[in-house]
Amino acid sequence: MKTAPNILALADALAHMDIGAAQMLLHELQSIDVAEALEQLPVESSSLILMQLPKRAKVYAAMHAAYQARLAQLLSRADLATIVTEMPADKRTDVFKALAPSEQVALLPALAQAKREDLRRLAEYQEGTAGAIMTSEYATLRAEMSIAEAIDFLRQEAPDAETIYESYIIDEQQQLLGEISLHQLILAPVDANVGALMATDIVYAYVDDDQDDVAKKIARYDLLALPIIDRQHRLVGIVTYDDAMDVASEEANEDFLKSAGVEASAPTLNLKQTPLFQLYKKRVFWLVILVFGSLLSGLGIAHFESIIESNIVLVFFLPLLVGSGGNAGSQSATLMVRALATGDVVLKDWLLLLGRECLVALALGVTMAMAVAVLGYIRGDAMVALVLILSMIGIVLIGSVIGMSLPFILNRLNLDPASASAPLVTSICDATGVVIYLCIAAQLLPQI
Amino acid sequence: MKTAPNILALADALAHMDIGAAQMLLHELQSIDVAEALEQLPVESSSLILMQLPKRAKVYAAMHAAYQARLAQLLSRADLATIVTEMPADKRTDVFKALAPSEQVALLPALAQAKREDLRRLAEYQEGTAGAIMTSEYATLRAEMSIAEAIDFLRQEAPDAETIYESYIIDEQQQLLGEISLHQLILAPVDANVGALMATDIVYAYVDDDQDDVAKKIARYDLLALPIIDRQHRLVGIVTYDDAMDVASEEANEDFLKSAGVEASAPTLNLKQTPLFQLYKKRVFWLVILVFGSLLSGLGIAHFESIIESNIVLVFFLPLLVGSGGNAGSQSATLMVRALATGDVVLKDWLLLLGRECLVALALGVTMAMAVAVLGYIRGDAMVALVLILSMIGIVLIGSVIGMSLPFILNRLNLDPASASAPLVTSICDATGVVIYLCIAAQLLPQI
Numbered sequence: 001m002k003t004a005p006n007i008l009a010l011a012d013a014l015a016h017m018d019i020g021a022a023q024m025l026l027h028e029l030q031s032i033d034v035a036e037a038l039e040q041l042p043v044e045s046s047s048l049i050l051m052q053l054p055k056r057a058k059v060y061a062a063m064h065a066a067y068q069a070r071l072a073q074l075l076s077r078a079d080l081a082t083i084v085t086e087m088p089a090d091k092r093t094d095v096f097k098a099l100a101p102s103e104q105v106a107l108l109p110a111l112a113q114a115k116r117e118d119l120r121r122l123a124e125y126q127e128g129t130a131g132a133i134m135t136s137e138y139a140t141l142r143a144e145m146s147i148a149e150a151i152d153f154l155r156q157e158a159p160d161a162e163t164i165y166e167s168y169i170i171d172e173q174q175q176l177l178g179e180i181s182l183h184q185l186i187l188a189p190v191d192a193n194v195g196a197l198m199a200t201d202i203v204y205a206y207v208d209d210d211q212d213d214v215a216k217k218i219a220r221y222d223l224l225a226l227p228i229i230d231r232q233h234r235l236v237g238i239v240t241y242d243d244a245m246d247v248a249s250e251e252a253n254e255d256f257l258k259s260a261g262v263e264a265s266a267p268t269l270n271l272k273q274t275p276l277f278q279l280y281k282k283r284v285f286w287l288v289i290l291v292f293g294s295l296l297s298g299l300g301i302a303h304f305e306s307i308i309e310s311n312i313v314l315v316f317f318l319p320l321l322v323g324s325g326g327n328a329g330s331q332s333a334t335l336m337v338r339a340l341a342t343g344d345v346v347l348k349d350w351l352l353l354l355g356r357e358c359l360v361a362l363a364l365g366v367t368m369a370m371a372v373a374v375l376g377y378i379r380g381d382a383m384v385a386l387v388l389i390l391s392m393i394g395i396v397l398i399g400s401v402i403g404m405s406l407p408f409i410l411n412r413l414n415l416d417p418a419s420a421s422a423p424l425v426t427s428i429c430d431a432t433g434v435v436i437y438l439c440i441a442a443q444l445l446p447q448i
Numbered sequence: 449m450k451t452a453p454n455i456l457a458l459a460d461a462l463a464h465m466d467i468g469a470a471q472m473l474l475h476e477l478q479s480i481d482v483a484e485a486l487e488q489l490p491v492e493s494s495s496l497i498l499m500q501l502p503k504r505a506k507v508y509a510a511m512h513a514a515y516q517a518r519l520a521q522l523l524s525r526a527d528l529a530t531i532v533t534e535m536p537a538d539k540r541t542d543v544f545k546a547l548a549p550s551e552q553v554a555l556l557p558a559l560a561q562a563k564r565e566d567l568r569r570l571a572e573y574q575e576g577t578a579g580a581i582m583t584s585e586y587a588t589l590r591a592e593m594s595i596a597e598a599i600d601f602l603r604q605e606a607p608d609a610e611t612i613y614e615s616y617i618i619d620e621q622q623q624l625l626g627e628i629s630l631h632q633l634i635l636a637p638v639d640a641n642v643g644a645l646m647a648t649d650i651v652y653a654y655v656d657d658d659q660d661d662v663a664k665k666i667a668r669y670d671l672l673a674l675p676i677i678d679r680q681h682r683l684v685g686i687v688t689y690d691d692a693m694d695v696a697s698e699e700a701n702e703d704f705l706k707s708a709g710v711e712a713s714a715p716t717l718n719l720k721q722t723p724l725f726q727l728y729k730k731r732v733f734w735l736v737i738l739v740f741g742s743l744l745s746g747l748g749i750a751h752f753e754s755i756i757e758s759n760i761v762l763v764f765f766l767p768l769l770v771g772s773g774g775n776a777g778s779q780s781a782t783l784m785v786r787a788l789a790t791g792d793v794v795l796k797d798w799l800l801l802l803g804r805e806c807l808v809a810l811a812l813g814v815t816m817a818m819a820v821a822v823l824g825y826i827r828g829d830a831m832v833a834l835v836l837i838l839s840m841i842g843i844v845l846i847g848s849v850i851g852m853s854l855p856f857i858l859n860r861l862n863l864d865p866a867s868a869s870a871p872l873v874t875s876i877c878d879a880t881g882v883v884i885y886l887c888i889a890a891q892l893l894p895q896i
Contacts, residue, residue, distance in 0.1 A: 221480060241689055244693075284811075312753055318766070372739060
């Protein structure tokens, strides 16, 4: 029952090719732990061990896509067909889609006809939609069944369905009529009728809905599984809570990386395994954009070159003032991006939030202005201190308003608000800050 | 079945106090939708409607903590006791903990003794641990039961348990021996023995484990529920997948806000409802710290004041060069914080990752250096272009290394790596960038 030491013992047994010891340990371990242990091995060794495992399909399904693909190339067509046949339909589709076209063509004839057709159909749904993450293996019942018949029916269907804890009631046209949980079935009198007990106020999603919306619905309504229907209201699949959890963590990851100007798209970046050129590509775009963004700040400075030459002390405070606007702005942007992503905030709240933000930013600006005023007086004089106070308040206020508004504007333009990344907001706020600071300085300080 | 229009109709009916229409609509809606509709109303109106609802406990449990607290003050002690008695044990504990001490004292005598003792026990676990999110209402079986007996037993216990899809087998000392799913029970021959069929390779957590680790285990092993045991290996509760999803999204939210230097701790910030002073407090700390951080850049500039006065063109490129280091650094830090949070990367990988990062950063630096070299030549001369090239490569390289290392160092010091927020990394990289840029300039450019 102590998982961690078992994994170490397994890795050791595998490294020494002690198959007997490995098999004993493998029996006690969870599939994902076995998968990770095998992934440490050369693909030639693990392909031999994999086929000996009773849980081979689950272990294979739990592996990373890259390792799966390397194994798929090595396994015989019959072995690969055996494994993917044993997998749940949604995982099977993922593996199939990751294969090279020539391998796909080779695999298909080795599958039973029903699986083959199911696989073709599931593989057609566009990535990122409900269809691409749903499984076609769900339990259905008829409204006219008695509870006893329904439980018997599930007993026979169970080995194939992804879950029997939620069953869906459909009519002859595959129209979704209701759902009933195994919990309800167990508690109900055996001679009652499924149709009388089923819930009809069902939460569902359409097959072309965004996968993120599917995950949100499952989390919001605490569902075990969400039925997926087509536009004719026919049941075509279900998405289970465990897949929804994966989607939610993938989306959170993407938003997080975007916030730092790293392009993120599935499959998620793995720092250890992603090729270096991929990492470079995902980061270079925003960095170069921001180089040109920073030129705006440079242009602001160039415009005010003479006031800087007359008061070189201004340069001392430049990074501080400009940075503060960027920091306050990226705070606002992050708060807003999160609020939009979690659905706490919708577009019509914008004016209310802007008003609140101005008050908070004003308080922040005044606090920070007090902190720098003293420094300005020490390094410069009272006039420099005044320039700093006014600039700081203005910069923090305007930076916050920019940070708060940018995600809204992007959302309005149907762009991902998470693209209002910290670096983008920072570079816009920087340029604005330079202009505010030097404008105020030009008004108040002497010029040669 | 069309949820969204129903919610609008409900809000309308409620606003006109059309109780008949509202009741019809309420019957068809999910608890969380009803909760949100009621939250739009003054607490006086919703308290009246709430008590009429058959699903009142579920609706109350789905409300935000602040609204729950206001309702709790308004409801009679008997009504509140009725509602919390009908709630699941974990939700009941959350409500109880949010009450003022005087209200807690008033509520306890109104509860049945068993609930009262259970509540006291659950409320004692520290926030953030498995104990604080677990429920004490789980289904247990004995190893010696037959399958038929077990299913009968669950039928009787079901109304109280949070889930009957996983049952836990314990001995007289409450020691956890195994688990069995309802799926297995349904499929098994009725005269078989629970002890013979139960799984003994159970994934579990300790009651004082971090709630984040609990959520990760549930996601990793695709569990419906995770048993929680004390240090004597006695079963004390379970955490279900839906609570794990809430924890995971809360933790992702916190990390996200920390990345922008916003202090985040449960309960999660709600931009619309959090008092303004709270928002101010959560943001001001890092902003003021960063003001002083930026002073480092200022000091760097002060040290090189004469080279700047001699070559005022350097100021034009200052925001660009310094910003690029900060941007590259915050990208690296974000990638690393995420990799540590998702467990993709562990401490011993540091040297490998640092090597990879240097190569990527070098490539990024060279790309960006080419972009600015042209500008340097146009605005200055060949020497200025050379200064820019060397500075850009050095700044991006060192910025990336800082961004990559800081989360590791924080982790090593047992601090939260997510505190290596973009603003913190940016301000350290900024100061380093200033020094690198002006040092190189001082070597290569003429000084008056």
